[in-house]
Amino acid sequence: MEAGAGGWPGGVACRPAIEMAFDDINNNPNVLHGYVLNLHSYNSKCQPGLASKQMFELLYKPPVKLILLSGCSPVTTVVAESAPVWNLMVLSYGASSPALSNRQRFPTLFRTHPSANMQNPARIRIFEQFKWKKITIIQSVEEVFTSTAKDLEEQCREKGIRVERQSFYGDPTDAVKTLVRQDARIIVGLFYVTEARRVLCQAFKHGLYGSKYVWFFIGWYADTWYIPPPEEGLNCTAQQMATAAEYHFTTESIMLSPDKRPGVSGMSGEQFQTRLKTLLDTDPANTGGFPEAPLAYDAAWAMALAFNCTLGSLPKGVDLEDFNYNNAIIFEHLFECIRKTQFKGVSGNVKFSDLGDRIAKTQYEQLQNGKYVLLGYYDIFQQEFDWFGKEKFFTSRGAPPDSTIVKESLI
Numbered sequence: 001m002e003a004g005a006g007g008w009p010g011g012v013a014c015r016p017a018i019e020m021a022f023d024d025i026n027n028n029p030n031v032l033h034g035y036v037l038n039l040h041s042y043n044s045k046c047q048p049g050l051a052s053k054q055m056f057e058l059l060y061k062p063p064v065k066l067i068l069l070s071g072c073s074p075v076t077t078v079v080a081e082s083a084p085v086w087n088l089m090v091l092s093y094g095a096s097s098p099a100l101s102n103r104q105r106f107p108t109l110f111r112t113h114p115s116a117n118m119q120n121p122a123r124i125r126i127f128e129q130f131k132w133k134k135i136t137i138i139q140s141v142e143e144v145f146t147s148t149a150k151d152l153e154e155q156c157r158e159k160g161i162r163v164e165r166q167s168f169y170g171d172p173t174d175a176v177k178t179l180v181r182q183d184a185r186i187i188v189g190l191f192y193v194t195e196a197r198r199v200l201c202q203a204f205k206h207g208l209y210g211s212k213y214v215w216f217f218i219g220w221y222a223d224t225w226y227i228p229p230p231e232e233g234l235n236c237t238a239q240q241m242a243t244a245a246e247y248h249f250t251t252e253s254i255m256l257s258p259d260k261r262p263g264v265s266g267m268s269g270e271q272f273q274t275r276l277k278t279l280l281d282t283d284p285a286n287t288g289g290f291p292e293a294p295l296a297y298d299a300a301w302a303m304a305l306a307f308n309c310t311l312g313s314l315p316k317g318v319d320l321e322d323f324n325y326n327n328a329i330i331f332e333h334l335f336e337c338i339r340k341t342q343f344k345g346v347s348g349n350v351k352f353s354d355l356g357d358r359i360a361k362t363q364y365e366q367l368q369n370g371k372y373v374l375l376g377y378y379d380i381f382q383q384e385f386d387w388f389g390k391e392k393f394f395t396s397r398g399a400p401p402d403s404t405i406v407k408e409s410l411i
């Protein structure tokens with residue numbers, strides 16, 4: 001777990017969320033009765049090397065640990081690759097990398113954080129909704145975005161949607177110029193927020209905005225992400241950025257349950273968030289990991305419910321406290337219990353795929369006049385598309401632009 005510093009600073013809000021969960025579980029007479037959960041944590045700062053060192057310290061120092069909780073993708077990668085050697089399960093609350101959906105490399109990994117690929121079926125459902133038959137992807141070269149782009153490309157091709165792809169490292173100018181040359185109209189951007197601002201500024205400079213174009217950005221940037229921070233030295237004004245950003249779409253996995261009814265913990269998502277804010281001494285909007293904190297809270301509950309299930313399934317005379325790193329029997333029961341875990345959490349319904357991925361809904365928004373408007377949801381599991389019809393386009397009748405003017409080749 002990282003308590004914030006370097007990489008994704010998720011631990012700042014996620015550690016208090018997990019500590020809250022441990023307290024709630026220890027005070028709940030219906031879960032793990034007679035047992036007390038203890039948390040041993042380190043701040044890995046999202047650094048794989050430091051995480052490896054800390055993991056070995058945790059495992060070579062008593063007491064025996066029963067499970068590992070991990071944060072960001074780089075740390076989860078090293079932890080989940082090593083854990084099976086110790087017959088340990090790994091529950092990640094902060095790893096979005098699609099590369100982690102791999103049972104050969106990560107046989108004991110489960111994650112309450114959805115994979116970045118989870119948004120691709122939702123993107124494609126929109127392309128189909130507006131009959132866009134050609135899309136262009138522009139991505140920065142990080143592994144998480146390359147994996148997501150490859151998956152989107154494959155899924156689009158299966159649906160008969162033509163795909164072109166550009167990637168860049170640092171400066172997107174040349175990649176944006178290629179978008180112009182390719183006559184890109186429907187453009188999906190996959191990068192972190194600093195690169196997103198650089199791309200948006202270049203889009204303005206090259207006229208890639210307005211009635212002929214639709215941009216898709218990732219939805220987990222801050223709501224004011226497109227306002228240029230002076231220290232970044234972008235050669236675009238706030239007005240130019242807002243002009244280029246107007247009417248862009250976003251997709252993001254839902255991380256906080258919108259359901260007002262309480263879940264297994266006795267809290268709704270909103271009640272959890274209200275309680276968490278009392279544990280933070282910083283503005284939630286500027287606290288690392290605040291959006292993902294419900295995932296961390298639910299990861300602890302998934303662990304506790306799996307322990308509870310294991311207690312009821314172990315052979316007579318074998319108890320959880322008999323677990324050691326060489327004991328595969330308890331590990332196998334725990335794996336089966338986590339695999340079939342399903343419960344109503346503060347982040348939504350918690351359920352895992354066979355690859356250990358979180359199955360989550362995707363939310364669509366659109367920036368309209370400087371404010372994000374909720375457009376609908378896509379539930380990949382139920383194949384349900386809830387669309388509210390609030391989208392806007394620049395075209396005169398508000399109709400969606402064409403994805404491309406296919407120039408018929410003269411033979």
Ligand SMILES: CC1(C)CO[C@@H](CC(=O)O)CN1
Pocket residue numbers: 008010071072073074094095096097220292
């Ligand atoms: C939505 C985001 C910011 C994606 O990256 C995750 C961190 C990671 O995958 O390393 C945390 N949550």
